[in-house]
Every structure is written in C-alpha cells, then in structure tokens.
Amino acid sequence: MGASTGATGVGALLRGWREQRGVSQLELALRAGSSARHISFVETGRSRPSEELILRLAEHLDVPVRERNALLLAAGYAPRYPETPLDDPALGSLREGLERLLGGYEPYPALVVDATYNVVAANLGIAMLLDGLPDHLLTPPLNAMRLTLHPQGLAPKIRNLREWRGHLLAQMERQIALMRSDALRALYEEVAAYPVPDIPDTGTEGPADPVPYFALPLRIEHDGRVLSFVSSISTFNTPMDVTVAELAIETFLPADPATVKYLQSLMP
Template sequence: MAIVASGAAVPPTAPDGKGIGPLLRGWREQRRVSQLELALRAGSSARHISFIETGRSRPSEEMVLRLAEHLDVPVRERNALLLAAGYAPHYPETPLGDPSMDALREGMERLIQGYEPYPALVVDATYHVLAANRGIAMLLEGVLESLLTPPLNAMRLTLHPQGLAPRIRNHREWRDHLLAQMDRQIALHRSEPLRALYEEVAAYPVPDPDPERAEDGEHLAPAPYFALPMQIEHEGRLLSFISSISTFNTPMDVTVAELAIETFLPADPATGKYLQSLVP
C-alpha cells in the first residue's frame, strides 16, 4: 500500500486573545514544573516566567521556543505558542504528498516493505494509516469493508467489533494496552481529535470470551515476559506479535513530528515460521 495523504490537518490550539501567558502556564502545570524550575532550565528567572504568564512581559521568539523545548511541547503546539506571542509559526507543516517529501516517503515505503513478511504500517497523530505492507494486509483479511474505506484508522480497525477485535484472543489485555497508549498521548499532546477517537473506540463493546476458546486455553502462545503480545487468529492459526513504535528524532516539520512507524515482530517461533512460509 503506497503512502497516502492523511485527513485534514489538525490546527494548532487557537490563541484565545489572552496572549501566550495562559497557554504557557497550562503546559507548565501539565508537566508539573514550577516557575523556578522552568526558569533554571531555560536560563531565565522565575520573575520573568511569572511576568510572561501574567501578560506583564512579552517573551522573545527565541525564549518562546526555548521554553517550549524545556516543557516538551509538541511541535504543532509550539507554533500555537508563537502565534499567541505575536510571532509567525516556526515549524512548517508540509503535506506528505509534496515533492519535498519524496525522500521521506520512499524511505518509509522501503522500510516497511523490507520488513515483510512481518506486518508494519505508518500512522499519523490520530492513527490514520498512511501506508501498510502485505503483512498488515494479511491480518486485515475478513475485516468489514466499510472499515477498509480510506482513511483507514488503526485503532478502529483493531478495536471495532467488526474489525480485528473478535479474532484477537487476548482482546481485553490488548485493548487496555491501546487505550492506555492513547491516554498517554492525549496527556502529552492535548489533542481534541485524538480524545474524540479515544472516546469512540473506548465505547466499542468488548467481545464476550468464547467458552470453547477458554477451554482451549492451552493452545494460547505463552506471553513473552518482556512485552505484551497481540495474539490473533488467522486462517485457523494463532499468531502472536509484539509491537514496536518508531518516531523521528528532532523533527523540524509538523507532519514529520506526527508520523509513527509501527512494526510487529513474531513473539514465538511458530508465528515466525508461518510468516516465513508465505514468502515466495
């Protein structure tokens, strides 16, 4: 599956007309950092930080970026802080289909294709699937057609009762893991679209355990002690995967900052052997 453009871009938090102060204070309190601690990190003074937050002082563009860095503010929201302080956004948001992104797109496509026969995909900040390899396509066989209509969403595909959910043998544990992952991201990014997605998928009904499967529990692959596996049925087989998520270091573009590459590694020898048998 070639890399495609995601849905509409998520705008940065709109300044409320009160300047940078309330936004900065909100991020500082969310990170549980005192004015003094932030000042020491940024090479400033607690008095100056207080003046910025109360609107008595307008920080320089450099100071806004320095404070945002020390508060680990996401790139998109750093632009919002700059706008609130009266400056132009510092980080561009280049569409993934732009010619300047050719090298990035081609690199990600080679990466996930080279990972075959193991599953791998690329998602954006709200889990829209931008690219997926044949390993992912294999797992999606039998999923409700409407869920496969672009834009595909990895969380919907996984947790929807007509998606992968009925085939995930340890669904409750995997669901808890995914919801906790989204919850951490919401706390970090303060993203309303991500929160709306969380509320949607968290409301999906949880499939009841199949009594026959419960009695057949000895066939479940043992969970590796080092990571929670996703155990999923495929054509009468039980496949077991552990996942890894990669992001880009020091991104200078909003689009790049919000990309994630998720790869699935066989969690047991039987899964690895079966996937290797699919290679022509």
C-alpha cells in the same frame, strides 16, 4: 506599556503546559536559562517573551511541534514549523524511505500512522491481518484504532482482547494528555464506547503458549492459527515539520517460533 493580548495569551498557554508537566517556575527557569521572576512575568502577561525563549520553554516542557506553532502565534510571531502535506514533492524522499522500511520488514506487519491513527502507509503483513474485514472499515482513510477495536474489525480475532484493548486505550490517554487534540479525544471516546465482542479471552498465559513473553503480545487468530506479536513504535528525532513530527512507525515482531515459521512460509 501594558502587555499585548498576544503576550497574555501565550502566557496562559505556557502556564498550562508547565502545570500539566508538573514543573515549577523555578525548575523551568533553571532548565531554560532564565529566572523564575521572568517566567512569572511571561505567564501573567507582564512581559512578552522572545521567539527564542518561547521555543526554549517549549522544548523543556516537551510541547508537541504543532502546539509550539500555536504558542508563537499567541505571542504575535509567525509559526516556525511548516506543515507539509505528505504527498508534497518536498517529502518524496521521506515517503520513499518509509516504503523501503515497510517493505524490508515483510513478511512481518508494519505500518505508519499520523497523529489520529490514520494509516498513511502499510505493508503486506498488515494486509494479511486485515484480510476479510468488511468494506466499511477498509474505506480510506483507514484508522488503526477503529480497525483494531471495532466489533466487526480485528477485535473478534484477538485472543487477549481485554489486555490489548486496555493497552491501546491507555496509550491514547497518554497521547491526549501530551497533545491536547480534540480529534484524538473524539476518536478515543468513539473506540472506547465500542461493545467488546462476547468471545473467549484467553489472555497471555494460556497453556498452549510455547514461550514466556517479554512484552504484552498481540495474540490474533489468522487462517485457523494464533499468531503472536509484540509491537514497537518509532518516531523521528527532532522533527522540523508538523507532519513529520506526528508520524509514528509501528512494527510487529513475532513473539514465538510458530509465528516466525508461519510468516516465513508466506515468503516467495
């Protein structure tokens, strides 16, 4: 019996992910407890993989959860992972946990973004940095990349804009390669095309730097002073929901004593 259209489709998709990851059929087979011959048959549409094999291969190829559903659909199976709206009551405890996390991090900035950098939650530290930005950038849904790189956004306030802009664009490039997202690519093309404000860029090695940095900082002007932060991004371990899988929590840690002192002075 010939392979179904669905099997042919999933084979091409799996081959694409394997080649993108730079993994041979033999290496993938060894990781997934299969054989190179069977992987070859799956990729060419001569064999229809089971749900379990698809999920094992996707796990070893680090395929995003949303795309794992696409693989299952292409093979004629039902999606395994739900995509629950963030405002659904089922995610109430998750929302409450995120709010507590962001609130507990104050006065330091912290926010939660989705797969295309739309801000789904933020604390007062972020609100402080966004103070004074034009309304058209603050109209929901807020987008962290637009807010940061738009010439009317935070970009004119960032003292090391070229370095920070390069860091953000490289981060998006890595995610595009991982996620194959048309929406993310469109956002990247938009923000990469923004004109860079004609302002002095002091980088991260200016003579006024009080301490050496252990990671690339965001050096941003606020209320007549320069604040320095290093950022950290966290995601959920082994998510079982597409929405949760695509959330990222970014926290900004003060990178020098002056920033710590100023932010703590804002506490009630």
